[in-house]
Amino acid sequence: MILDKLNRVIFPWVAIGDQPTQKAIQQVRNNLEIIVAESERLTSLINDVLDIAKIESGKVEWNFESVSPIIILERAIISTSSLFEDKNLRLIRDFSPDLPLIRGDQDRLIQVVINLLSNAVKFTEVGSVTCQAQQNQEYLVIAITDTGIGIPHNEQNKVFDRFQQVGNVLTNKPQGNGLGLSICRQIIEHHGGQIWVESQLGQGSTFFFTLPLAVNLPPS
Ligand SMILES: Nc1ncnc2c1ncn2[C@@H]1O[C@H](COP(=O)(O)OP(=O)(O)OP(=O)(O)O)[C@@H](O)[C@H]1O
Ligand SMILES: [Mg+2]
Incomplete structure (x- = not known):
């Protein structure tokens, strides 16, 4: 979502910016991609750990x-x-x-x-x-x-x-x-x-x- 917003608002300016600006913006973009990937990984880790804890403690409602x-x-x-x-x-x-x-x-x-x-x-x-x-x-x-x-x-x-x-x-x-x-x-x-x-x-x-x-x- 963050990347979508940046793509729409900031990145169009990259095309008309000077070289150093383009490089800096690309760097920000790469870093954001890492942050998004890592936050997805952490979310999946937390969900899996919670899922295991829930199953083991007998709190899952089985249907x-x-x-x-x-x-x-x-x-x-x-x-x-x-x-x-x-x-x-x-x-x-x-x-x-x-x-x-x-x-x-x-x-x-x-x-x-x-x-x-x-x-x-x-x-x-x-x-x-x-x-x-x-x-x-x-x-x-x-x-x-x-x-x-x-x-x-x-x-x-x-x-x-x-x-x-x-x-x-x-x-x-x-x-x-x-x-x-x-x-x-x-x-x-x-x-x-x-x-x-x-x-x-x-x-x-x-x-x-x-x-x-x-x-x-x-x-x-
Ligand atoms: N189809 C497969 N072929 C080869 N190795 C496998 C396969 N499935 C699982 N493994 C091995 O078993 C390990 C444990 O699998 P598991 O699904 O529990 O964890 P994961 O896929 O690494 O991570 P997660 O499922 O939590 O995202 C894997 O890291 C991999 O080393
Ligand atoms: Mg797996």
Whole structure:
């Protein structure tokens, strides 16, 4: 918003200003871009920390109902579509339109799939992300597969821990807080499901999670 205002009010003058003025204004503009990016990062950190605290203290009001996995997947896909466009990655849908209903909190499950799709895009430079879902006995299994950097074997369990990021965070790695997957784990475990990853370094990763089907749960 600040940048929008400056673009409209101040930056048109850059075109007619002298060289030193143009340089100074460009410097201000760069600094503002950093401030805006950092404040967005801080906002997302605060939101994630609050979300974890809320879930752990039992203060979240869960809205459990019978929900369609297709709605969950499609809403998450729409929410992340601009990320795919920005990086020119293909999203592949690999699920049948008649999947069984699951019982869960629709918004929270969309949040899980958005987190997994965002990670898949963030850690993939070329190729695609595949979204699969199928029934396995009394569970639905959802899998998000990417063709990205992969995760070393000894790090695969740790990525679900809070603030855990693979590699050296001070070097040139994508930004984040290391909280997304721990929130996903909390949400999935609250649904009686499990979440895990299988990955080959340099070849890609698949994040799986399971959800109990609606029909198998005792009425609440
Ligand atoms: N699809 C993936 N491919 C490769 N590495 C991944 C993938 N998803 C997660 N990781 C690794 O697991 C770490 C933890 O993921 P998590 O989503 O919790 O945090 P983040 O994406 O770094 O930050 P945040 O989600 O809080 O913005 C990541 O920093 C990354 O090192
Ligand atoms: Mg993440």
